[in-house]
Amino acid sequence: MKKTIVISVLGALLVIGGVFGAIQHTNAKNIKQELQQIQASYTELSYKYEQLHSKYDYLGQQGDYLSQQYKDLEHQYVALEYQYQVMSKRGAEEEDVIADLQWQIAYWKDAYKTKPGPGWTLREFRSEEELVLWLSQDDTDSNRYIPNQFDCEDFARMLQSYAYNDGYVMSVTLVAGDNEYHLMNSCLIGNKFYYIDPQTDRFWFWGYFD
Known part of the structure; x- marks a missing residue:
């Protein structure tokens, strides 16, 4: 078991x-x-x-x-x-220049129809624009200032003679300062009297003639 x-x-x-x-x-x-x-x-x-x-x-x-x-x-x-x-x-500036040239061309194209010339009866400038354009073509301001040889008197007389040659009325004006004198030019546009600096072509409104 x-x-x-x-x-x-x-x-x-x-x-x-x-x-x-x-x-x-x-x-x-x-x-x-x-x-x-x-x-x-x-x-x-x-x-x-x-x-x-x-x-x-x-x-x-x-x-x-x-x-x-x-x-x-x-x-x-x-x-x-x-x-x-x-x-x-630059493009905007060029556009402004082109627009200005186009304006001058259009202005002179019309202005030459009535612009005075040699032998014509002298007349006043009709607008500031006409004065500006005429001064821009005049070369009086390109001359060199030489004391006692070619000074303000010579500049003023030269600009006046050139204006007369182109048929415009322009005066030589004596401007008195403090102990000094200066010869410039002047003209009338309508009843407005303007001074013109022939050495720089700068001009400015002085006042009304009447």
């Missing part, structure tokens, strides 16, 4: 040991498979990481390049904007 029990116990232990051994073998096999899967996943992730790292470096270089391109374009934009402002201002 005792022998039978011992044999039964030993048999049971063998069965249990076999089952436990089988379980251990199965667990080891599973662990090995999991380890292989982990290694495969690690290898795949390492490869993807290398690819991403390479792309990151490339994108970083592209970012630096584009950033420099942006700065260069920004500098070019600022320079072009400045040039545009300069050209716009």
